[in-house]
Amino acid sequence: MSGGHWVIRIRKPDAVPEKLAQDGKNKRRAHSAAYSRDPEAYQSGKKTFSFASSIYAHESVKQALIVAQRQKCCFCERLIGTDGDVEHFRPKQAYKQALGEPMQRPGYYWLAYEWDNLYLSCPSCNQRHKQNLFPLQNPAERATDHKQPIEREQPLFIDPGKEDPEAFIGFRGEIAFAIDGSQKGQATIDSLKLNQRSLPGARLQRLQLLRELDNVIKLAADRPDDDKFQEQAKKAKDLLERAIQDDAEFSAAARWAIRTNFEFVLG
Ligand SMILES: [Zn+2]
Numbered sequence: 001m002s003g004g005h006w007v008i009r010i011r012k013p014d015a016v017p018e019k020l021a022q023d024g025k026n027k028r029r030a031h032s033a034a035y036s037r038d039p040e041a042y043q044s045g046k047k048t049f050s051f052a053s054s055i056y057a058h059e060s061v062k063q064a065l066i067v068a069q070r071q072k073c074c075f076c077e078r079l080i081g082t083d084g085d086v087e088h089f090r091p092k093q094a095y096k097q098a099l100g101e102p103m104q105r106p107g108y109y110w111l112a113y114e115w116d117n118l119y120l121s122c123p124s125c126n127q128r129h130k131q132n133l134f135p136l137q138n139p140a141e142r143a144t145d146h147k148q149p150i151e152r153e154q155p156l157f158i159d160p161g162k163e164d165p166e167a168f169i170g171f172r173g174e175i176a177f178a179i180d181g182s183q184k185g186q187a188t189i190d191s192l193k194l195n196q197r198s199l200p201g202a203r204l205q206r207l208q209l210l211r212e213l214d215n216v217i218k219l220a221a222d223r224p225d226d227d228k229f230q231e232q233a234k235k236a237k238d239l240l241e242r243a244i245q246d247d248a249e250f251s252a253a254a255r256w257a258i259r260t261n262f263e264f265v266l267g
Contacts, residue, residue, distance in 0.1 A: 009165065019055055035146065043106065048093065049112075066082060090150070093132070206254065213237075
């Protein structure tokens, strides 16, 4: 059993999809050159980049992400199959350090077609991200053009392709919490509204079912000679084991529920 909690640790294949490696790379070069010619125009918003979703959201890119993310939204762990949107971890057009602060331009235009910067999210999580929020622990170290390294940045959002969400976010029943008050965990929970929308209700429904499966297994332990009951218990065990695999919906919350013996799963 491995992986994260609110979301699974995502391992993308090293091979960059051809579309990004070719067309994406050319676009990146063109955007960078355009910016260098007239940085002020892009900073003021007088000029904006027009990004080609036909490249970054190309079917081949989307398919590779679907496989890497096991058909789940990378933020909320809902099963999305092919319904997801290709999303940029670092916003491509503009960004905000905090809600209520002005939009800063340009965004991370040079990462618009970067494999590392792309994820698949459900339409609901995608709406959240459209606010262009991208807070850093150290705003002074922000990379503001293609010549500056992003490695110095310390994003307050968990990057599920680079770090294990397990270190930052846990679950008490259906409710996500920041482990040891982690600022990164809390910022991610708040900005993505992981304890709002329909998420807690959907998680709870799943956890209650898993708890009942667990009850069957426990009851069967007291009746080793009842073959029918043992057979049921075996099925329950199989289902419970399936529910904590990375490709199962809400597997992170399920793992926590089992680890805490369903203590926080009420109702
Ligand atoms: Zn989602």
